[in-house]
Amino acid sequence: MRANETLRKLLASFVAKNGFEWPEKTTIEQPKDESFGDLATNLAMMLTTQAGKPPREVAADIQDFIKGQVSEITKIEIAGPGFLNVFFNADFWQQTVLDVLGDGDNYGNLKIGKRKRVQVEYVSANPTGPLHIGHGRGAALGDSLTRILRAADFNVQTEYYLNDAGRQMRILGNSVWFRIQEILGREVETPEDLYKGEYIKEIAEALLDAEGVDWFNSAPLDEILAMCQEVAMEEILEGIKLDLAEFNVEHEVWFSESSLLESGAVDLTFERLREAELAYDKDGAFWFKSTDFGDDKDRVLRKSDGSLTYLASDIAYHDNKFDRGFELLVDIWGADHHGYVPRMKAAVQALGKEKESLQVLLVQLVNLLRDGEQVAMSTRAGEFETLADVVAEVGADAARFMFLSRKSDSQLDFDLELVKQKSMDNPVYYVQYAHARIQSVMRKATERGIDAVSVDTGLLAALDTPEDKRLLKIMEQFPDAVASSARTLSPHHVSYYLMELAGSLHSYYHSNQILGAENQNQMRARMLLLDAVAQILRNGLALLGVSAPESM
RNA sequence: GCGCCAGUAGCUCAGUUGGAUAGAGCAUCGGCCUUCUAAGCCGACGGCCGGGGGUUCGAAUCCUCCCUGGCGCACCA
Numbered sequence: 001m002r003a004n005e006t007l008r009k010l011l012a013s014f015v016a017k018n019g020f021e022w023p024e025k026t027t028i029e030q031p032k033d034e035s036f037g038d039l040a041t042n043l044a045m046m047l048t049t050q051a052g053k054p055p056r057e058v059a060a061d062i063q064d065f066i067k068g069q070v071s072e073i074t075k076i077e078i079a080g081p082g083f084l085n086v087f088f089n090a091d092f093w094q095q096t097v098l099d100v101l102g103d104g105d106n107y108g109n110l111k112i113g114k115r116k117r118v119q120v121e122y123v124s125a126n127p128t129g130p131l132h133i134g135h136g137r138g139a140a141l142g143d144s145l146t147r148i149l150r151a152a153d154f155n156v157q158t159e160y161y162l163n164d165a166g167r168q169m170r171i172l173g174n175s176v177w178f179r180i181q182e183i184l185g186r187e188v189e190t191p192e193d194l195y196k197g198e199y200i201k202e203i204a205e206a207l208l209d210a211e212g213v214d215w216f217n218s219a220p221l222d223e224i225l226a227m228c229q230e231v232a233m234e235e236i237l238e239g240i241k242l243d244l245a246e247f248n249v250e251h252e253v254w255f256s257e258s259s260l261l262e263s264g265a266v267d268l269t270f271e272r273l274r275e276a277e278l279a280y281d282k283d284g285a286f287w288f289k290s291t292d293f294g295d296d297k298d299r300v301l302r303k304s305d306g307s308l309t310y311l312a313s314d315i316a317y318h319d320n321k322f323d324r325g326f327e328l329l330v331d332i333w334g335a336d337h338h339g340y341v342p343r344m345k346a347a348v349q350a351l352g353k354e355k356e357s358l359q360v361l362l363v364q365l366v367n368l369l370r371d372g373e374q375v376a377m378s379t380r381a382g383e384f385e386t387l388a389d390v391v392a393e394v395g396a397d398a399a400r401f402m403f404l405s406r407k408s409d410s411q412l413d414f415d416l417e418l419v420k421q422k423s424m425d426n427p428v429y430y431v432q433y434a435h436a437r438i439q440s441v442m443r444k445a446t447e448r449g450i451d452a453v454s455v456d457t458g459l460l461a462a463l464d465t466p467e468d469k470r471l472l473k474i475m476e477q478f479p480d481a482v483a484s485s486a487r488t489l490s491p492h493h494v495s496y497y498l499m500e501l502a503g504s505l506h507s508y509y510h511s512n513q514i515l516g517a518e519n520q521n522q523m524r525a526r527m528l529l530l531d532a533v534a535q536i537l538r539n540g541l542a543l544l545g546v547s548a549p550e551s552m
Numbered sequence: 553g554c555g556c557c558a559g560u561a562g563c564u565c566a567g568u569u570g571g572a573u574a575g576a577g578c579a580u581c582g583g584c585c586u587u588c589u590a591a592g593c594c595g596a597c598g599g600c601c602g603g604g605g606g607u608u609c610g611a612a613u614c615c616u617c618c619c620u621g622g623c624g625c626a627c628c629a
Contacts, residue, residue: 080572303627339624422591441588510593
């Protein structure tokens with residue numbers, strides 16, 4: 001990040017001096033091949049049109065311009081079609097240790113968010129049954145993304161949208177009532193739509209105990225159903241909150257769908273749309289003109305039987321979110337809802353916002369395996385592996401890291417046996433081990449009576465080997481990884497970065513004695529270096545919501 | 553039929569504003585523990601980036617047409 005910024009400033013002044021425009025597609029990055037320099041940029045090739053000369057000539061101009069301007073840059077080479085390969089001196093990279101130790105837990109924090117108000121809404125599973133593993137993926141994503149955005153200086157609020165109105169809730173109540181009647185030995189017809197899980201029976205039994213058989217024999221049916229529905233939802237919701245807590249996830253706001261209906265917010269939104277001529281009556285129903293904003297067809301908001309569609313409350317909900325002052329809404333949905341995205345984007349535009357102010361992240365369903373064998377999942381049939389079971393079996397850290405090591409929008413095989421394994425199939429241990437390993441060295445130092453090393457610029461000159469530089473350069477990239485994750489709303493960049501950093505640390509550790517270094521200065525400098533690596537590992541793992549153990 | 557996402561090493565996956573010789577781990581094979589944690593390190597093997605065409609200095613990346621897989625296409629949620 002620091003190297004990048006240093007070079008970018010120089011290049012920008014070159015561009016300005018010549019009256020050029022900074023090309024959007026300019027890249028400045030650490031090249032894979034070390035012989036291509038510490039940083040490489042394609043700026044010269046990007047400027048050929050503006051400069052009216054071939055890339056290598058532009059590159060030569062830039063080279064002349066930068067040469068000698070800052071002492072940190074020791075060499076600039078022109079390579080290939082017109083790349084500029086830039087080399088920094090050792091001191092520049094060593095400085096990274098001071099940056100990390102100076103910033104501590106804040107190293108990697110950025111200013112790019114500018115306190116922009118963002119809401120992340122995630123999980124939002126209907127409270128009709130326990131969370132399953134797919135919800136876990138959304139939960140890990142939403143939670144980690146929140147941590148990353150906050151580190152990047154966005155002002156983030158997290159929310160769970162509770163679908164506590166409508167048909168699903170009625171079915172839930174019916175399901176419990178059906179079980180109660182079954183327990184009471186009544187002959188009743190099995191309803192078509194029914195949640196069949198064991199948890200329904202448990203709720204039914206508990207409710208029957210609490211209210212007593214007499215009450216169920218005497219109370220009016222609608223009262224009974226209301227009771228069943230309410231108790232079931234409360235019980236299930238309680239369970240969901242516990243499961244999320246076990247998974248290290250906590251929502252700040254629980255927003256109720258029925259509150260929107262009761263407050264009249266939906267009606268207000270309807271009026272707004274009608275006035276803007278973005279909604280109309282047809283065939284006894286009330287329609288949203290979503291085709292005005294690129295949707296395939298217009299969508300019904302109020303059905304001809306007078307009931308509302310899911311979309312109706314959803315538009316009102318998003319209207320409400322914007323009213324609360326959020327500038328960017330991030331919704332995390334299961335990929336099976338992707339067909340819903342265009343109409344929600346249309347809704348956002350109908351509400352007078354840019355369509356970019358809603359970002360929908362789709363989470364592909366998780367393919368749960370055990371030893372390569374697929375585990376069936378269906379909420380209705382009650383056959384599924386719950387999130388709670390999985391977390392209990394493999395641990396929250398391993399589960400979270402597995403989810404966050406993949407692009408969210410690609411299918412994921414989650415093999416329980418694999419995630420339990422403490423091997424490289426399971427990189428969480430690889431990263432955590434790097435941290436534990438460093439802490440172990442530090443403990444060993446204490447045992448040997450070596451004093452904690454205070455941060456000292458002079459010491460760092462001892463970090464002068466190629467291995468030192470390699471490690472330092474990767475450390476310097478951590479803020480870039482955070483920026484990349486924040487910009488693309490994809491935590492997996494942080495996961496990949498951590499695997500790379502851990503790999504470099506393991507390699508470094510293997511080929512360099514820390515406490516057995518050649519001299520005192522080198523030992524102390526290496527202790528500082530490792531201290532800084534541990535700090536970055538902690539910071540990075542914290543962004544994923546994964547622990548950084550002191551020992552393993 | 554239409555739409556969205558995907559197809560990269562034997563397997564699981566990175567590669568998001570087009571960049572230099574396409575990467576990582578696992579698996580396989582071969583080395584490394586008397587020294588700070590071997591949950592580790594070093595090396596080898598491994599590729600028509602699904603296929604064809606196009607855009608340009610340059611394509612896994614952009615356009616187009618096919619093939620395959622997943623998921624959607626309700627006055628369901």
